[in-house]
Amino acid sequence: MNTTNKNSGNVADNLGTILSRSFEMYKGILETGLNATNLKLPTSSDCDACAPKEECPPKFIGKLYRSAMPNESIIVPFIINNGSSVPKTYRIGMRELKDNDGNLAPIQPKLNKNTVVLPPNGQERILIGLQLANFSKGTYETEVVVREKDYNQNILLTVDVQDVSASVFTPLDEKKYNLKWQSWKTHFYCERPRTQPNNG
Structure with a gap:
């Protein structure tokens, strides 16, 4: 065994x-x-022997944030920049503004322009207007869509609707300062001596 x-x-x-x-x-x-x-067998450092990698654009090219109170009217500005050496035309749009639960906001934001034509290295400012009437407190999000030709490039807009704690101011007691600021001439006056009538 x-x-x-x-x-x-x-x-x-x-x-x-x-x-x-x-x-x-x-x-x-x-x-x-x-x-x-x-x-030669291909190695990880030999890029000529490898298949090209597909690179996707990022989900967001930028983010905007704004905090405001219910019933407030807000304007959120941003700038589109042409970083190339040739003129570019961009179309600008917006997706629906929704709360964290996916419900549509009572009022949708509006852009002041939907197309920008930019020279090389040129810039243009765009305004997002939003009236927060009937908005409940909470966080709302949407995407600004920038498109040149084939691809959407998005800017995330977050609007935080909250009651802002107000600053408290107590007015001063006027009497205390009136006594110091005013002199006796304000309160007293002297009577002119009366002339006696001449009866004689």
Whole structure:
């Protein structure tokens, strides 16, 4: 019984050694053949031998944030910049403004322009107007969509509608300061001496 186990172990060890030597020999033959034909296997640093990677534009090219109170009218400005050396025409639009639960806002924002034509390295300011009448407190989001030709490029707009804590001011006691600021001439006056009528 023990002899059988020893023989089995020896066979497994011998088989492993044979396979290892075979792989080493095959690797040597392969490398010799590649060197003879001047072929190189692609490596991670050899980009010419790799398929091009598809690069998607980012979800947002920028973000806008505005905090306001219910019933407030707000204007959110932003600037579109042409960073190229050729003229560009961009179309500007907006998706629906929704709260965190996906419900439509009572009033939708409006852009003051829907197209901009920019010279090389030119800029143009765009205004988003929003009337917050009937808005509940909470956070609302939408996307401004900028499109030149084939791809939408989005700007995230977040509007946080909250009651803002008001500053408290206490007017001063006027009496305290009237006594200091005014002199006795304000409160007192002297009567002119009366002339006695001349009866004689």
